[in-house]
Amino acid sequence: MSAEQLCILCCNFLLNCSMMAYRGGPTAPREGQVYVGNLPPDVKARDIEDIFYKYGKIAFINLKGGTTGPPFAFLEFEDPR
Numbered sequence: 134m135s136a137e138q139l140c141i142l143c144c145n146f147l148l149n150c151s152m153m154a155y156r157g158g159p160t161a162p163r164e165g166q167v168y169v170g171n172l173p174p175d176v177k178a179r180d181i182e183d184i185f186y187k188y189g190k191i192a193f194i195n196l197k198g199g200t201t202g203p204p205f206a207f208l209e210f211e212d213p214r
Contacts (some may be wrong), residue, residue: 165192165213172204181206189214 169181178194185191185208193209 165210167208167210168205169208170203170205172206174199174204176204181208
């Protein structure tokens with residue numbers, strides 16, 4: 134993954150976090166769970182882990198394929214803070 138793709142990934146992460154926090158309500162994610170969308174087609178779970186490990190220990194990465202759109206992932210951190 135290139136540096137440009139990583140930068141885009143981080144920007145998408147911040148945008149998606151702010152959108153989810155704004156929505157709230159019953160569709161809000163569980164504590165410690167983060168949605169990361171619009172990922173590059175060649176992204177691997179390891180790429181996501183390399184970016185987000187500094188925010189806490191990652192318990193689980195659920196990377197969804199992009200068959201009808203760009204890939205996305207749900208990350209779950211062990212500590213919800």
